[in-house]
Amino acid sequence: MLRSVGFFIGALWWGSLTTIGFLVVPLLFVWVSPKALAGLVAGHLFEWVSWVSLLTPLLLWVLARVIHPLTPHGPQERDWAWVLSEGQPGSSRESAGAGVPETLGDTQISRHWRWSLWGLGASAALALGMLTVVIPHITLGVDRATWHGVGTLTYALMWGLASVLLHKSRRFWS
Secondary structure (H helix, E strand, C coil): CHHHHHHHHHHHHHHHHHHHHHHHHHHHHHHCCCHHHHHHHHHHHHHHHHHHHHHHHHHHHHHHHHHCCCCCCCCCCCCCHHHHHCCCCCCCCCCCCCCCCEEECCEEECHHHHHHHHHHHHHHHHHHHHHHHHHHHHHHCCCHHHHHHHHHHHHHHHHHHHHHHHHHHHHHHC
């Protein structure tokens, strides 16, 4: 049951980004007049979907740890030791093949999981940047065209990461 919940949470995350960014907001600017009101509503929608994009990766990470406690890390305190040892001579790398587990002591870390963790973290960081930097600059009207471009790029990257993670996670959650 928890495995299905994880996939549906990821689908909700991707679906919210897709629906708000590519359907609802463009239609706001078509149907709502004046355009300033459409922009105000769109800003609130982007703020909401950014909160979803910040909290969902964290929720997925916690859920994955509950389902597979030894997959991403292990019970030890050395959770991030593999980041420091990667590519170093004498690192505990068994194989560079995709999906082949690497060992760090008695901890199993797959290449797929490492990239998924980085993807979840990057997506949460992008959402935090959208909430704390991009949206406030657009709201204040500081060089609005530039910040709209930065916001569009940030949103596209969030959507792309959510898409890739949803696609790659099908096997994990099954």
